[in-house]
Amino acid sequence: MPVTPDDVRRVAQLASLELDPDDETRLVQKVQQVVEYVDRLQAVDTAGIEPLAHPYAGSSTPMRPDTARQGLPVDEVLANAPDRFGPFFRVPRMIEEGQDD
């Protein structure tokens, strides 16, 4: 299927990825190339084939007992933070979404 600049913009927005105009032009063309390539799958008859999400889909997820253990000291939690405020991570003020919390 053909890929348009609008498609790439829409998807970039879903992915929270800001693209500069150069990025966008380059990506439209490359995405188009790859999509054309993967489109060959459409020729495979998959009627009634169960999707495989995992190499060992027959198995079941292991579980852990409900016992609590102290996590990281707060300084280690914040050690990699680009911006912090006291014991918190700081981000620009959430205006409209602030109400949405």
Add this chain to the structure above:
Amino acid sequence: MSTPVTAGTAVERPYEIVVGLEVHVELTTESKIFCSCPTRFGAEPNSQVCPVCLGLPGTLPVLNRRALEQAVRAALALNCRIQPVAKFDRKNYHYPDLVKGYQISQYDLPVGYEGWLEVGDPANPRRIRIRRVHLEEDTGKSLHDQAPGASVVDYNRSGIPLLEIVSEPDIRSAEEARDYLMHLRQVMLYTGVSDARMEEGSLRVDCNVSVRPRGSDVFGTITEIKNLNSFRSVVRAIEYEAQRQWEVLSAGGTLRRETRHWDERREVTVALRRKEEAHDYRYFPDPDLLPVPLPADWVEEIRASLPELPGARRRRYVLDLDLSVRDADTLVGDPGLAGYFEDLLAAGAEARAAASWVLTQVLAWLNAQGAGIDAFPVPPARLARLLRLVDEGTISMTAAKDVFEEMVRTGAEPDAVVEARGLRQISDQAALLEIVDRVLAANPQPVADYRAGRQQALGFLVGQVMKETRGRANPQLVNDLLRQRLSSDG
């Protein structure tokens, strides 16, 4: 816009309210759903996080067995069918309080589905269908009043197990929504899966509201109301929103499917600024977790371990024990109190008297002390004995209240208090007659008043007899004797 109508006028409305509720409850586990961090409420910011619930690169989730068990427990208590094999999916979106850019949730194979919860009068209940019950992880918490000009994030809540309970749009009034929430909360408390405290955020509600002309069976445009932090605001918000929608429609306008925010202070709903793009969560199976089989024998074990549920209990109280719906609701609404009541019954107390004592004397004491039933000093068997003394006529109700107070204060046995204070009721007719006659002789004016037709004079005379006996006279007998004397000696 006009003031929203109040609840009382609901019947006269030309429209019907249609509500579906999405409720999130935090499960009471020791540790988080996918890591071992503690879940204690109110800890110092970012003090209960680890690489996993912080979403650090390279970390992986491992499911907490207890969280899964709690989810099954709640789903069973909500009469759901249980998925033979559940799975976890990723719900993708970006928000600063969401550590991985996706939330681990359940999409097409939730733990429970097709359940129901009964609301209203147990003699004639309404069944609200439950579409699904699924398990997911909570997000961190954004705070907007900590740092000047910025928001800050605390991830202690990130990864706390959450149950999302989605009802069908079967709710038809704001009161019914409250009723549903109250019942749902009780189920959580009875099954022990959540402490369901709205004020601490361990129970959160989103309302999907629409209206339609009375008699119509077509669904209208839905708005979703968020930021509801009490049952009261749920009621007010639904009332307000329904009226608003009806006014828009009545004026020939059209509604948008949108999310609205409940402004607690102004008591209005406000549309949130709409995003350019509709949400597209791109759910897909989480490859970090494998399928989650819920074997039938394990599910049945959990079902067998469920306590009597609040719905069944309410039905029994009203239909079998003949309590009022109001009393039944109050008792059922407080599992501790209800447990105490059940113990009284087991100790042989009569149901209505027991309910009355629990809901007046016991509750008054607890309220005055600000204590829970666990702190109540009188064991149920001892209180049951006091009730028996009243029931048998050994002591009067008035005396019983005095005895109760002493029991609470000193922990004494009721019989000992009755003996020590000489409170045994005087039911000896001859002895009482003597006193009655003395009182009549000493109070000629009230006697004359009574005979002149002033009934209230009798009360004064009864009071005098009680005073003479220091409250020990059997009041019914005193009444009878006084009437007898006053009519015969005319």
Add this chain to the structure above:
Amino acid sequence: MTDRPLTELGVVETAEAVRRGRLRAEEVTRAHLDRIAAVDGRIRAFLHVTGEAALARAREIDEAVRRGADPGPLAGVPVAVKDNICTRGVPTTAASRMLQGFVPPYDATVIERLNAAGAIIIGKTNLDEFAMGSSTEHSAFQVTANPWDESRVPGGSSGGSAAAVAAGEAPAALGTDTGGSIRLPAAFCGVTGLKPTYGRVSRYGAIAFASSLDQIGPFARDARDTARLLAVLAGYDQRDSTSAQEPTADYEGALTGDVRGLKIGLPAEYFGEGVDSRVAQAVREAVAVLKDAGAQVVEVSLPYTSYTLPVYHLVATAEASSNLARYDGVRYGHRTSRRVTSHGDLIARSRGEGFGPEVKLRIILGTFALSAGYYDQYYGKAQQVRRLIKDDFERVLAQVDLLATPTAPTVAFPIGERADDPMAMYMADICTTGANLAGLPALSIPCGFLDGLPVGLQLIGRPFDEATLLRAADAYQRLTDHHLRRPALAAAGAAGGGA
């Protein structure tokens, strides 16, 4: 103990000598640090060298030996670690600007296991950003050179690890393999590289690219050293829900040199279109060596082979788009320094600045494949064909013990040749992605040289049967000497000195 330079010693040789007190871990470590200092300016395999910490750790090992303790099966063995595997207190960047300066507060499970076995982490190696690539040219920081020809790529994405082992900078290294990222660079650099069965080695601490495909695995110079490393790495980890509870095998004990009766399948589809005929020929000759040693060789067919690459790209990018969503500039990693007015802009801009072009391309593709209206057509379809591909392998591996194919369709290509052409770059993986999609173990060993560049033989086995792969590889290496050849660079560098 030997007159060979310490940087020429293998894993088993080094560990046994250190354990017996015949060699000090400190001198081994110092020899490798010297070697890195001498050649890495040209090879650029390392993003971070842990020099002092490695020496301190080596002295601990030596002290343990002096006390009479056994430091473990990797005693004193320097190991280079791909920089998408988390190391506590040591920068871990995934070769991305997004994670520049990120220092994990925890160790990956494989790092804990290496440490417990007496290994010495000597540094972190270069890769394609977030392991997305086949040449290591997509690193945000540097381009690694192939030690056999510095104008050529080392393969990718674990190019730094493969090059480090080939160049004598470390006797062993860790890589990750999502679609061939261990095997391809092993082939291009002429070393042995193993991608274990999915679930054999814990992924905890490996920065996720595509969770249902990723596996950590070892590089070394021969099958025996690889077996020693696998024995340390393999096993169930309760921190990884996808790690397998299958028992591990005695991998070194399996190296009997005997391949009599072993059934080897040659899938026709791996020797045809797109594969350099000289490479195909070298692989057939290698298989003939095993046949002469008593193995049976049969032609087999994997009809869905031509769909492996498209399925791989849909599955891997879809999972990656979600796995890389956590890089938002809030808790760690790159945050834009430009002014933003909302957290939405903060996230989108930080991601736009932090990710390189190939990563962006894959995030876009993966997001697209999962998006409403396209899910069934792309992601869903890929998952269905993935089952057909797995069924293909299962059917064939019921008839043969292992499959032999080229690892890569060509030898190492020149730096820059494919860097801006994604489809050409992706073709380097046509022989490797099948094992990831089916979750099978696969390894690559050198089986010859073309124009002075190594050719890789890939062996693919049954689930959890790494032992058979290693036995065949070891048997081959007993009969041949391709794995003993060292690049001229290595021969020139005399660092290390005999002990």
